[in-house]
Amino acid sequence: MNKIIETILILLLLSVAYSSKADEPAKYNKILFKSFISEKDGKDVQIREALFPPKWKAPRHYHNSNLFIYVIEGEFEVELEGSTKITYRKGEALQMNSGIEMEARNPSNENSLKLAVFQVGNPDAAFVVPVE
Secondary structure, three states: OHHHHHHHHHHHHHHHHHHHHHHOOOOOEEEEEEEEOOOOOOOOOEEEEEEOOOOOOOOOOEEEEEEEEEEEOOOOEEOOOOOOOOEEOOOOOEEEOOOOEEEEEEEOOOOEEEEEEEEEEEEOOOOEEEEE
């Protein structure tokens, strides 16, 4: 009888662990809006929504466009080249200039990070450029 109860408890724990993992949202970075600012200079603006799971960390990189970032949910930890690490929280915003090396992460072990990213620059340039 004890073996049956132990087996049931183990199966219940495994199902809880699996379902909590299944409920974890997947990382995404989707473009919500894209438009030329001016045909003359070739610059465009893109508005993105990005979601990063707990413990997410980006490799060292830079962006080819100027970014304006608003934290919708969670915490966004950023360290720009030549600067100290700063944590931005829900309701806070920051600006990043193009070509600046950076590291970024979601420092939470439990909560996802959701950002609104306004990108202004060359529409043909890669959004993220890894630093080797």
